[in-house]
Amino acid sequence: MRISNVVSVALLLFSGSLATAQDQLDVFGYFQVNFSRRTENQEISTALFKNQTGKSFNSFSVQQANIFLRKNVNSDLTAWLNLELKNSYSSERNWGAYNLEEAWIKYKNHNSLNIKVGLLIPKFNNLNEVKNRTPYLPYIFRPLVYESSISELLNIGDYIPERAYGQVYGSVSMSGGWFDYAAFVGNSESEYINDQATLTGQTGIDTTDFVTLGARMGMRLGKIKFGISGTLDRDNQTEVGLGDVKRTRIGTDLSLSLAGFTFEGEYIHVGHSVDSPNISLDKQFYYGTLGYDFTEHLFGYVTYNYIEDDFTPQARDGIDAYYVGAGIRPIDSVVIKAQFIYIGAKTSSLPPNEVIPMTWDFDLTAKQISLATSVFF
Amino acid sequence: MLLVMLITAAKANSQVAVIGNKSISEKSLSVETVREIYTLNKQQWANGSKITVFNLRQKDDTKKRLYKILGRNSSELRKLWIRYQLTGEGEAPLAASTEQEMLDKVTATQGAIGYLSMEKVTPAVNVLFIIE
Numbered sequence: 001m002r003i004s005n006v007v008s009v010a011l012l013l014f015s016g017s018l019a020t021a022q023d024q025l026d027v028f029g030y031f032q033v034n035f036s037r038r039t040e041n042q043e044i045s046t047a048l049f050k051n052q053t054g055k056s057f058n059s060f061s062v063q064q065a066n067i068f069l070r071k072n073v074n075s076d077l078t079a080w081l082n083l084e085l086k087n088s089y090s091s092e093r094n095w096g097a098y099n100l101e102e103a104w105i106k107y108k109n110h111n112s113l114n115i116k117v118g119l120l121i122p123k124f125n126n127l128n129e130v131k132n133r134t135p136y137l138p139y140i141f142r143p144l145v146y147e148s149s150i151s152e153l154l155n156i157g158d159y160i161p162e163r164a165y166g167q168v169y170g171s172v173s174m175s176g177g178w179f180d181y182a183a184f185v186g187n188s189e190s191e192y193i194n195d196q197a198t199l200t201g202q203t204g205i206d207t208t209d210f211v212t213l214g215a216r217m218g219m220r221l222g223k224i225k226f227g228i229s230g231t232l233d234r235d236n237q238t239e240v241g242l243g244d245v246k247r248t249r250i251g252t253d254l255s256l257s258l259a260g261f262t263f264e265g266e267y268i269h270v271g272h273s274v275d276s277p278n279i280s281l282d283k284q285f286y287y288g289t290l291g292y293d294f295t296e297h298l299f300g301y302v303t304y305n306y307i308e309d310d311f312t313p314q315a316r317d318g319i320d321a322y323y324v325g326a327g328i329r330p331i332d333s334v335v336i337k338a339q340f341i342y343i344g345a346k347t348s349s350l351p352p353n354e355v356i357p358m359t360w361d362f363d364l365t366a367k368q369i370s371l372a373t374s375v376f377f
Numbered sequence: 378m379l380l381v382m383l384i385t386a387a388k389a390n391s392q393v394a395v396i397g398n399k400s401i402s403e404k405s406l407s408v409e410t411v412r413e414i415y416t417l418n419k420q421q422w423a424n425g426s427k428i429t430v431f432n433l434r435q436k437d438d439t440k441k442r443l444y445k446i447l448g449r450n451s452s453e454l455r456k457l458w459i460r461y462q463l464t465g466e467g468e469a470p471l472a473a474s475t476e477q478e479m480l481d482k483v484t485a486t487q488g489a490i491g492y493l494s495m496e497k498v499t500p501a502v503n504v505l506f507i508i509e
Contacts, residue, residue, distance in 0.1 A: 023427075030463075070465060075425050080465040106465065111418065133463040136456065171418070178418065223453070257453055293452045296436070332455065376459070 023072035031065035032134040034372035046360040062088045063372065064134055066101070078106045084132065086148070101132070112170040122164040123182035123216045124229045125266045126253040135376040138327055140339045141368065143287040144305045144319070145268065154312065157190055159249070159268050159285055161214050161231050177221035186212045191236035210234045210244065224256040235272060235281065245281060246273040262291040280310035300326040314362055319345040335374040342367050392495035393442045395506040396480070400426070400487045406505040408446055414490060415447050416457060417467040422488060431482055431491035432470035439476065442508050443492050
């Protein structure tokens with residue numbers, strides 16, 4: 001179905017009861033256009049060969065565009081649709097992707113009880129829910145596990161729950177602050193979702209009897225927010241003969257602001273129950289961003305990321321990433337951003353294992369300068 | 378007597394009133410409740426009706442004084458409001474360009490809350506809280 005048809009159908013569905021609704025249909029969204037210049041150097045060497053490659057490129061792109069439809073069905077119910085187009089989407093040219101990111105209805109009777117049903121982005125740590133909200137984020141290139149453009153190198157779905165289908169959450173006022181809680185349920189990871197119509201006649205459905213269960217608990221005390229999150233699900237490792245591996249994600253997050261400075265940080269550990277003692281699939285990630293508001297309209301920040309993945313050769317000894325960025329808001333609805341990133345990964349003399357029976361060295365460096373404009377409308 | 382009148386007039390000139398639409402059942406608010414409304418933690422009045430929040434677009438003394446009792450600067454509030462707006466968890470305050478527009482919009486919108494200088498308040502709205 002063409003995108004214009006999809007948007008039209010969505011508008012029709014959401015506006016169908018305009019005559020009787022208590023509230024109007026709100027349509028709003030944002031897009032981010034960027035220019036990036038990236039330089040990469042990679043060296044792989046083993047006892048048998050050495051391969052050195054380097055490349056640099058620069059490109060303009062519409063990194064992302066989102067359209068939201070929101071309707072307050074009545075004082076307790078809100079319907080929400082989020083349509084997302086990525087990487088200069090064009091079906092004619094096979095560029096980018098067009099996704100139905102969210103489609104949910106929320107029941108809210110009080111702060112302490114909200115129930116969301118439908119396709120949603122679950123509450124996990126601080127950034128997951130807003131990782132694609134470019135006008136909100138200072139970044140152009142986001143913290144590594146939230147950056148979809150490096151999905152060829154790292155499967156970000158291994159670190160964070162990307163989707164759920166039901167969530168109960170709320171905030172309870174406590175002395176001087178708020179206690180936040182959330183619990184969600186969804187399909188197992190994307191690798192289990194059917195993408196071949198010939199198998200069952202329907203794509204986009206989970207073909208297993210697994211589910212993802214997750215939760216977050218946290219506190220907000222003035223300008224300090226912190227929490228702990230976790231999920232239980234399965235990791236599809238059937239291609240490498242490990243089967244459906246039990247997986248546990250544990251995350252913590254901390255955000256605070258003080259005297260013009262802001263700090264945001266997260267830690268995620270992904271543990272797996274693998275039968276083979278020689279193989280580990282465990283991963284960990286953390287980042288910290290220190291920001292400063294120079295004026296009401298001008299901000300800057302520095303970020304450090306670290307990611308480690310026992311099963312991905314390039315990330316076994318860790319990948320470090322450093323960001324320096326700044327932005328200006330000439331008006332409330334426009335943010336102009338600039339960012340420099342440096343990513344380095346070095347793995348030396350890896351011992352052979354069942355999967356890669358050869359010792360080898362790997363060295364990767366990438367530098368990127370980006371400029372972007374994020375527009376909220 | 379003249380001195381008392383002058384002091385009273387000067388005080389009224391420097392006060393900021395948090396005002397509400399006549400439909401609101403609450404007749405006064407605490408500073409904590411004003412804070413919760415402007416940080417979008419509270420989105421419904423006691424009778425369950427929706428709170429529509431208005432904010433002055435331009436930066437002036439009236440706005441500064443409200444933000445001071447909220448305990449947040451404009452960058453922090455903007456970030457908070459964008460997060461609520463873009464996650465579907467709330468609606469960012471609607472903008473009013475002038476205090477007269479603020480008065481007109483709060484008067485005309487059911488469940489609305491806003492703020493303006495005390496001397497510009499009319500009987501068309503309720504004063505819910507006074508910032509001295």
